[in-house]
Amino acid sequence: MSPTRVTADANPLRDPRDKRLPRIAGPCSMVMFGVTGDLARKKLMPAIYDLANRGLLPPGFSLVGFARRDWADQDFGKIVYESVKEHARTPFREEVWRNLADGVRFVPGSFDDDAAFDLLAETVAELDEQRGTGGNHAFYLSIPPGSFSTVCQQLERSGLSSPQQGAWRRVVIEKPFGHDLESARELNAVVEGVFPADSVFRIDHYLGKETVQNLLAVRFANTMFEPVWNNRYVDHVQITMAEDIGIGGRAGYYDGIGAARDVIQNHLLQLLALTAMEEPVSFDAHNVRLEKEKVLSAVHIPQDLARGTARGQYSAGWQGGDKVLGYLEEDGVGDGSRTETYAAVRLDVDSRRWAGVPFYLRTGKRLGKRVTEIAVVFKKAPHLPFTDTATEELGQNAVVIRVQPDEGVTLRFGAKVPGAQMEVRDVSMDFGYGRSFTESSPEAYERLILDVLLGEPPLFPRHEEVEQSWRILDPIERFWATEGDPPDQYSAGTWGPASADDLMRRDGRQWRLP
Structure with missing residues (x-):
């Protein structure tokens, strides 16, 4: 019944x-x-x-x-x-x-x-x-x-x-909801063979974070953003989840799984879907999920995976003033393990809104700092009525949604430097939850557990989203396992391997430094 x-x-x-x-x-x-x-x-x-x-x-x-x-x-x-x-x-x-x-x-x-x-x-x-x-x-x-x-x-x-x-x-x-598309389908069949689909709640704790939900408010409650949230104005999007810690005592789980399966398949592809989705008819579970599924079904991977992806493995180095071990030296990690602790990939969304706008996803352990953010980077103005020297330090406008740890939104734009000369330089306008609201943000699990008890599922991915995510990642994992080079080494405390920088450089871009 x-x-x-x-x-x-x-x-x-x-x-x-x-x-x-x-x-x-x-x-x-x-x-x-x-x-x-x-x-x-x-x-x-x-x-x-x-x-x-x-x-x-x-x-x-x-x-x-x-x-x-x-x-x-x-x-x-x-x-x-x-x-x-x-x-x-x-x-x-x-x-x-x-x-x-x-x-x-x-x-x-x-x-x-x-x-x-x-x-x-x-x-x-x-x-x-x-x-x-x-x-x-x-x-x-x-x-x-x-x-x-x-x-x-x-x-x-x-x-x-x-x-x-x-x-x-x-x-x-x-999570994890399987380790590939086939296992995800088997898992879904088992769970939904016992419980009706609308009684199954798949937890992705990132979706319970206030700033992730605020992304929808920023997009759809403000006329200043939605008109430029498309390929006419957006140059590219960077979605980053960086950790400054290693695997700790999780080698038994992590070795053989890696950064892409652990983070990109769920957290980062969910953030991509929320960033790129069309406005839903309403914010009930069915309509939000419908728009997310449309985006994920339109995502395609690079034809040349050697040039459009990168992976790495942290080596020994210094972090926070402490000497730390490399991945292969961690307890429980197999000799010569090819498991990546850093993964980056370029994805494209085949839709009228996003055609030609690359989405760059990256995640890694033992990076420069702990940060998760979505950066929507805009195209440069088609014409600048200034001398080259007046704008030589001017970058691209950006809207940066900070998911953690300092939850908020930053706008980056050009402004005149005080003085007699016309000199334009990047400045930031910042909104922080902690400074703007007297009530502290609840933990993600508070929101998600309460939603389970209330039977309100908009923040929980259905099996269609899970399977679409594995459809995107599986070919990349197969390429890395059969044809790709071993993960590049990068020193702990840095921002990843050189191959990740090359991925961006080939497109004439570079990673943001959070």
């Missing part, structure tokens, strides 16, 4: 006559698989507390942990407490914690343990009676993709995936 979709307006805790009131989740619980992992401890549990602290969860909200641990409810409660105290964004309040702790439960077991899932079914039924969760339960799979199939089948076998009339059951899965 298909679950009834509960909209925000159907929420009994929200007055539908006042759209200014905050979105508050109705009666529900969340069952979390993978509670012993870093994501659960550092992001998910603190986000749930922060939502409760902001008054956005119902009084009876409950959190159920599932793991292969010999814990009682109070043992799991202690783990949640420690995670909240260390990582929560909002101040700790004892009364909020006590109410949340009353709804904490734990079920021990492995993913192939029928008895454990039967006990889990009994536990959520008890929560319906004791906490008033109303049969509404979200299952958060913070686990390796290889376990998705087993867990989904257990949820189906135990009846946990099937709600009663008027209630809902939803599943939340973390």
Whole structure:
């Protein structure tokens, strides 16, 4: 039986006559698989507390942990407490914690343990009676993709995936959504064979960031931007996600995956879609996804992948005053590994709006600083009524959306230097969230978890988007694996390999220095 979709307006805790009131989740619980992992401890549990602290969860909200641990409810409660105290964004309040702790439960077991899932079914039924969760339960799979199939089948076998009339059951899965197009399709078939498509929430935490959502506001709420957001005025677009850290202890996951699969396939292609999409009819889930899918279906890769892509691997160097190891020296990395820690690619969008405008995507570890940004770089003015010396330091206008860490928007344009002579130089006009709003931005997982509980899916990619992303990346990965040269080495603390600079130089452009 298909679950009834509960909209925000159907929420009994929200007055539908006042759209200014905050979105508050109705009666529900969340069952979390993978509670012993870093994501659960550092992001998910603190986000749930922060939502409760902001008054956005119902009084009876409950959190159920599932793991292969010999814990009682109070043992799991202690783990949640420690995670909240260390990582929560909002101040700790004892009364909020006590109410949340009353709804904490734990079920021990492995993913192939029928008895454990039967006990889990009994536990959520008890929560319906004791906490008033109303049969509404979200299952958060913070686990390796290889376990998705087993867990989904257990949820189906135990009846946990099937709600009663008027209630809902939803599943939340973390990336990676497969490792190529074929595996993504297999994964989608497994998950959507148990849960209806509109009950599957694929988490890309970048889409929960305020600045990513602000990109749509900048584009479609301001007449000063949208008229020039096209190939008449835009020269190119650069989308960057740079990290200043190495792989840490993630060699078991990262080696063999690499930067392109880890970041470009999901985060950066989602940012490209939001940057390039047409204005949707409305901002409901269906229409936003429809426009994103159109963009991704129009993306094509370079004919010459040797010239249109670049990849690298960080070597030992200095970063932040410390001597750091190279990738091949990290614990757990195989000898002679060809896994890239830096990837860059030129993509084109075959549409009337973007024909001829290249999109350059790059990501890497151990780069010069931690930054994620979208830079829309405009063409130079067709005529400058100044002497060459007056504008020799003048670059190209740009709109730069800073996703992290300093969330905001920068406009770069030319202005006269004070003085008797006419001299034009680049200046910046800056908007920062922290300076413009008194309320701090919520963590991405706060927004995304709340959207799951409300059943509001615009920020979650459907399987069509995931498959389009793999369609774009798979040929690049095959080329690197079969024909491409090994990754170029670049020193830790720099901005990537020389081949990435060559990629831009061949097009007569250069990377921005964030």
